[in-house]
Structures are given as structure tokens and as C-alpha cells.
Amino acid sequence: MAQTTLDELRQLLTPRGVICGADETARYLQDWRGIFRGQALAVLRPGSAGEVAGALAICQRAGIAVVPQGGNTGMVGGSVPSTDAPTALLSLERLDAIREIDTIDDTMTVEAGCILADIQAAAREADRLFPLSLGAEGSCRIGGNIATNAGGVHVLRYGMTRDLVMGLEVALPDGTLWNGLRRLRKDNTGYDLKQLFIGSEGTLGVVTAAVVKLFPRPREHVVALLAIPEPAAALTILGRLRQATGDRVAAIELMMRVGIDISIRHVPGARDPLEAPYPAYLLVELATPRADEGLAALFEGLLPELMEAGLVLDGTIAANEAQAESLWALREGITEGLQHEGIQLKHDVSVPVSRIPAFLAAADEAVARVSEAVRIVAFGHVGDGNVHYNLILPARLDAAGTEALREPLTHAVYDTVSAFDGSISAEHGLGQLKAREIARYKTPLELALMRRIKQALDPDGLMNPGKVFADG
Ligand code: FAD
Ligand code: MLT
Ligand code: ZN
Numbered sequence: 346m347a348q349t350t351l352d353e354l355r356q357l358l359t360p361r362g363v364i365c366g367a368d369e370t371a372r373y374l375q376d377w378r379g380i381f382r383g384q385a386l387a388v389l390r391p392g393s394a395g396e397v398a399g400a401l402a403i404c405q406r407a408g409i410a411v412v413p414q415g416g417n418t419g420m421v422g423g424s425v426p427s428t429d430a431p432t433a434l435l436s437l438e439r440l441d442a443i444r445e446i447d448t449i450d451d452t453m454t455v456e457a458g459c460i461l462a463d464i465q466a467a468a469r470e471a472d473r474l475f476p477l478s479l480g481a482e483g484s485c486r487i488g489g490n491i492a493t494n495a496g497g498v499h500v501l502r503y504g505m506t507r508d509l510v511m512g513l514e515v516a517l518p519d520g521t522l523w524n525g526l527r528r529l530r531k532d533n534t535g536y537d538l539k540q541l542f543i544g545s546e547g548t549l550g551v552v553t554a555a556v557v558k559l560f561p562r563p564r565e566h567v568v569a570l571l572a573i574p575e576p577a578a579a580l581t582i583l584g585r586l587r588q589a590t591g592d593r594v595a596a597i598e599l600m601m602r603v604g605i606d607i608s609i610r611h612v613p614g615a616r617d618p619l620e621a622p623y624p625a626y627l628l629v630e631l632a633t634p635r636a637d638e639g640l641a642a643l644f645e646g647l648l649p650e651l652m653e654a655g656l657v658l659d660g661t662i663a664a665n666e667a668q669a670e671s672l673w674a675l676r677e678g679i680t681e682g683l684q685h686e687g688i689q690l691k692h693d694v695s696v697p698v699s700r701i702p703a704f705l706a707a708a709d710e711a712v713a714r715v716s717e718a719v720r721i722v723a724f725g726h727v728g729d730g731n732v733h734y735n736l737i738l739p740a741r742l743d744a745a746g747t748e749a750l751r752e753p754l755t756h757a758v759y760d761t762v763s764a765f766d767g768s769i770s771a772e773h774g775l776g777q778l779k780a781r782e783i784a785r786y787k788t789p790l791e792l793a794l795m796r797r798i799k800q801a802l803d804p805d806g807l808m809n810p811g812k813v814f815a816d817g
Pocket of ligand 2: 691
């Protein structure tokens, strides 16, 4: 970076808003999974939306690419540089103020660097719920959630991040700050511009703040682990639960036995609460904002019927908050535990909900045709048709053996997804991991339209190059 540009940035972003040393920048330049590492001329840490916009203007004038970063918990390498272009990494971590909570509009105005768990806690204090919830909630930041259109465990009930955002403030690549922080439940004045930025993975601009929706806080919830004979049972159980509880299902997560074993191996203190191992499991959470609905009794009343029908083989209902947390830890522990199981090919995919069982069977067959030695760890948000179809490669493989399997396995999974009218990224985005693959699975027309949008908003191609579009 030319010294004058660096001086300009230092002047704008004082104090300590520009970091250049290798030791200090290292943590920003490697992703959570430890598989993507990038290079940057500097890490920029603006302290206000105005500073973000100013930094973008300086970078654009100097032809420097900008990679926005929130909590750096993304799964697809979107938040670390991936090209050789002169690049600045722009961390939003200092923009962490909650600007306003309005309990009449039921909205919260937050800066992009707010940690998701802090937003949830602030909503709770205001006797409200902010329902976005994912394993990384203690470190991911709302700007990153918005940029990836994060999903998580409550999508079935409350929708994706896209459905939870009412307004946005965005710094555009040329340094213009767009204030779209509206809190309107209805607004049909032409194109819904905020939706362009939601899920755009930092390739169109930098989200600096957002207005998010709040909901009534649950007064009663039931958390249970159910052993089931096969994934198909999950869909029947989901239908029955929705009907019997008046649609109070807040989460329903599918886990195959292998996932439970991984959690038990890696989560300190984790144990199987059931006496015998079973082929598959459902983690169910029911929640209601009313205290007098008797959800627990409704659920317990339904269980014998589900067991008689052979849909549920065994189960346990959390008797208190600590037990609920330990059941959730079994589920969340799979993602963390997978990190210690060997080389992992992650496939965050979706198909129509009804096709999940057939998809799983077909994908298992397709993978086995490539390699019988690969371990399949499928789990996830079954109520959304979203499976984390993760593959662990055999430990005995050397680097060449690993590389030889990577593409055939990925295509085996994605081609199956495609045959089931699914998506190769349900909630994690494309980042750099899937930027090349998407050309194989999206139609040429869709890709061309996406490129036109990119060209219109970021004509110099400086926003997060190499992400979403492989060529940057
Ligand atoms: P980062 O990783 O920092 O960035 C992600 C992308 O957004 C990058 O492309 C980056 O350039 C861009 N970006 C970041 N901030 C901004 C901004 N302010 N403006 C513009 N672009 C920006 N994801 C799910 O969807 N569902 C899950 O259930 C889920 N579970 C997870 C569990 C674990 C244990 C982990 C580690 C991750 C999980 N994830 C999940 C993935 C990840 O947490 C989400 O993608 C999250 O939304 C990323 O937020 P972040 O702040 O860490 O973003
Ligand atoms: C999760 O739901 O835990 C993550 O999105 C999944 C993953 O590890 O693939
Ligand atoms: Zn997930």
C-alpha cells in the first residue's frame, strides 16, 4: 500500500484503527475452520459508520480491494482475502453499539459489529426475543449474519436473517453511506434495496447498521431428544407436533448416530441421555409466548401415540434449563467436534423438506460409489430441508489422495442435490469455497443477472473479490 494511502487511513481511523504487523493481523487472516489463509496490506478497524465509508472511499481511490469481516466464523472462507490483489481487511468489530430498542415498533437498531448473543441478551432484557440463533452466536456479528443471510435453528418458526431485517445502513464501495434504517412493516416503493445486500457476502457494500425485528419472549419451552428409526420419521413427527401444538415448534434438528458419537467424544461432560444407541435422533424445541398453554403436557400426551406408531423409539424431555442446555450441547457439539475428526468436506445443502429422506439415501449411495471409506456425518435443520452433509476423509490418505477425492465427492453430493431440485448452499453462502462450483449449478441467466448487479454496484470489482464469483 502506498505510504500516502496508509497515512490517509491512519489519519481517518485513529486510534489504533490501522494494524499492519504480522502477529497482530494473523487472527484476522485465517478462517474459523483453519483452512483458508489470506494476505492483506493492513487490517482496518473503523469506529463508526462514517469511518467505514471514509475508508472505502480511500481504498477505492487507491484501487485497493476490501474484505469485510465480522466475527470471522463463516464456513466458506468469505471473510478472509483470497486473491493476490492489494487488499485491506475491514473489521467491523468496533462498531458494536446497540443504538435503540423500541418495544412499540418491536425493533432494535444495532451496529454491524454487535455480537449476536449480545443482541439476544438485550432483547431478553427488554422482555422480547431476537430469534436468530446458531452455534457461533457467542462470536458471530450481526453484520456477518446479514451478509450471509444466516439461518440457524429457528428458521422454521421465524425465518432466515432476511426475514428479520427491516432496515439497513450500508457503506457503498465509493464511500457513499446509504441510510436505509427504516422500520416499516410495509413499504412498496419500488425495489427492496436492502434485500440486495442481505446475503451478498460483502461483495456489494459494507453493512454498518441494521434495524431488526423483535418478537414476544417465550414463557414456556420444552426441549426433548427423541430417538427415531430413520430420517423419514422426522417429517411425520414434525407434522404431528405442529398440528398438536398449534405450530409451536421452534426448532427440530436431525442427527444421525455418528453425530451424537462425535459430540460425546469432543464436548467435555457430554453423555448419551438414552440407554441404548439408535439410528437417528431429533432434538425438538417447542416454545410459546403464553405461560398457560401447557406445552409440556401436550407434548407428553402425544409421545405414547408416536411410540406406538413406531415413529419414536425412545426419548427424554429436559426437566430444567441445565438439562435443556446439555441436550442442545449434543447438537451444537457436532459442528465443533467435526473440527477434530480429520479432513472434512462440508456440504451445507437444501432440498424440498419432503425429499430429505430420499435425498439422504441417494447421496449416501453416490458417496459410496466414489469411496466406501468416507465417513458421512449428516445432520441439521430438517424442518427447513437443510442438511449439513459433511464427509470425513480416511485418515490414512496423503495430500495427493485427499485431493483426488475432493472433487469427485463434492460433485457426487452436489449432483444429487441438483437432481432433487436443491441448493448447494442453504445457509452458509458461497464465499471462496463454492465460488467456482456455483457456475455448475446455477443457470447461465441467473449468473448473468447476478453479475449485472455486481457490476452496477461495484464497477471496479473491489468488494470482496474472489467471493461468490470465482474470478473476483
Ligand atoms: P464473517 O465470518 O466475519 O463473514 C461472513 C461473510 O460476511 C464474509 O463474506 C464477509 O466478508 C461478510 N461480512 C461480514 N460482515 C460484513 C458486513 N458488516 N458487511 C458486509 N459484509 C460483511 N451459519 C448458519 O447460517 N447457520 C448455522 O446454524 C451456523 N452454525 C454455525 C456453528 C458454528 C460453530 C460456526 C463456527 C459457524 C456456524 N455458522 C452457521 C456459520 C457462521 O457463523 C455464519 O455464517 C455467520 O452468519 C457469520 O457471521 P460472522 O460475523 O462470523 O461473519
Ligand atoms: C450448524 O448448523 O451447526 C452449522 O451450520 C453446520 C456445519 O458444521 O456444517
Ligand atoms: Zn446450520
